[in-house]
Amino acid sequence: MPFRIAASIVVRMESKSAISRRKLIKRTAAGAALGGVALQAQSPGVLRGSSAGRKFRAYMTRPGAGSVVEELTLLPIQPRQVLVRIEACAPCYTTIPRALPQAPAGPAANRGRVEVPNHAAVGVVEEIGALVKRVQKGDRVVVAGTSQCGQCYQCLHGDADFCQFTFGGDVFPPFATASDGSPVVAQAGVGGSSELAVVTEEYCCPVFTTVPAVELSLLGDQLTSGFAAGMCRMKIEPGSNVVVFGAGPVGLGAVQAGRVMGAAQVIVVEPIRYRRELAEKLGATVALDPNVEGAGLVEKIRDLCKGPTDRKFAGGEAWTPTGSASGARGADFTIDACGKDNAPPKVERGPDPTGILPMQQAWECTRMGGHLMYMGAVQGNFSLSGSSLALLGRTIHPGQQGGFHMMRDIPRIVKLMERGLVDAKSMIQGTYPLEKAGEAYQEVADRTKLCTVILMS
Ligand SMILES: [Zn+2]
Ligand SMILES: [Zn+2]
Incomplete structure (x- = not known):
């Protein structure tokens, strides 16, 4: 399995840190065949896993208590997870009403969880787990509402918008803790209305474009x-x-x-x-x-x-x-x-x-x-x-996502945006800093604006 080989090369590289990357690649046939890819594919962030404990802000919902911006503490990422510094997040209407500042109590109140709402965003990769292949540190990624793993039964039968990573009943673990120690999860394992998000790589599509992040924020959903x-x-x-x-x-x-x-x-x-x-x-x-x-x-x-x-x-x-x-x-x-x-x-x-x-x-x-x-x-x-x-x-x-295969389709929609054939800009009718995320959700709930986007910086 290629990624196991790649991972072993990385471990070896760390233990022989005195050897230059170039010498290591030259030294082994596997290195000649795979090393260039493997060494580029794994960033120093993989080796250190240094992001755990980072403080960051998130707009999040507390059961029965509405939504607020709070400071959270990041937990360690898992081997297939990606840490994304979120740039922009467009609230989806399906998160209403539970993502509103005055969210109602009862069944709509997050099933008793402390949760970062939404299920799509765009940002920059800051750290990757040891088994991640799809993205590298520094990549800009669209985090989509539906995954595409390419390996599950649904993906293999051409139905990636029903990928088992999205519909397989996976329980996404908490990715952070609140100031009171409560574990914090991301809605649908993605979230988005926070400065940092932790997602499995199956939800990430790297994009190589100069299209602004605010416009790319509509491409995950x-x-x-x-x-x-x-x-x-x-x-x-x-x-x-x-x-x-x-x-x-x-x-x-x-x-x-x-x-x-x-x-x-x-x-x-x-x-x-x-x-x-x-x-x-x-x-x-x-x-x-x-x-x-x-x-x-x-x-x-x-x-x-x-x-x-x-x-x-x-x-x-x-x-x-x-x-x-x-x-x-x-x-x-x-x-x-x-x-x-x-x-x-x-x-x-x-x-x-x-x-x-x-x-x-x-x-x-x-x-x-x-x-x-x-x-x-x-x-x-x-x-x-x-x-x-x-x-x-x-x-x-x-319906679902209309037959959307995120790894196949996001890049080609980006190309259409670059040519001016797909217009996201006209659909965005307001941008908000994280402190005003509640207003961004409220406008969507009221339908007074078509799309709002929360900008993290
Ligand atoms: Zn949605
Ligand atoms: Zn799949």
Whole structure:
């Protein structure tokens, strides 16, 4: 196993510190074959493990007591862990309400743990465990909400966004202690709203770019989840009709995927005015307000997708507004990125706070044989006609992170950012120092800002 060989070389190098690296590489065949890589791959930080005991600040939640910024003490890192000095962290709406400064008591209160919220960030590697191969000290890394180990059953079957490191039931150990001695864990083993984070390497993707950290902070979770929905799992086709329900951070990632993949039109459904306007800036060709469209929304979308002719022998779609023919009209690709309200919005409210109605509408506005993906965490269940499920040929794709394979996809989305084709900057509507992290979470909860970013320095 290559990493065992690499580790043994490092140990040997430490015990023979008088020997120069160059001589050591020359001295052994293994060194000639592997040493260059191994010696570069392991930094002095590995050998000393000197970061334990470091003091740092974190925005963290205490069960039933809300969230505060406190000073923590770092615990030793484990062999496969990476110590990351966080530069920027964009709070995810799914952390609401438990990450709020006035978090409610009860089940939402962190399952009794002292926890650093969020599950994605960007930063610089400061120390790596002895078995870490993927990143080096000094690398800038995007820490993603979903891991990609490349070795588990899910990864080997092409489903890295269901990697067993994320969904395998692993219990992530505490990575720090609070001033009162309480062990502190990171949400989902990642956290992010702290000056330091300790994550396993399977969540880290090194990025080699000059794109600012503040923009990269959207690549571990929100923007990439939506973008991947259109690029990775559903693969939007050029010239197609795309509908996106919800112009939040995930939905706007999907809108951008529609634009980049060459969709003929990208129809957005969003109750909040500033989000509709932003959707149009980022690639939506039409932005509809579900509160205005009401019960006519699905038919409006079908009309927008019906094309220039209803002559079937000329490649047209049937325009009959009722009966089975109505199912012929509609979007080729639909992405529902709404979900439920985790907190009462302080802007325009959607027609259904549970998120169920958009799921039903997404199903109905997709054409026969079309594709749809559900990405929102909703409240409750929704039902489909068994016959339509069987006969209309619509393919439902699992949402999660949209087929996102973090090691494969983050670098190529970075390239698109460098070319100006993916716009994270316009999605960020406020930056906050760590002391004001609570405000960053509150704006996200209120939906008064699309994305906020906590900057650590
Ligand atoms: Zn998230
Ligand atoms: Zn895996």
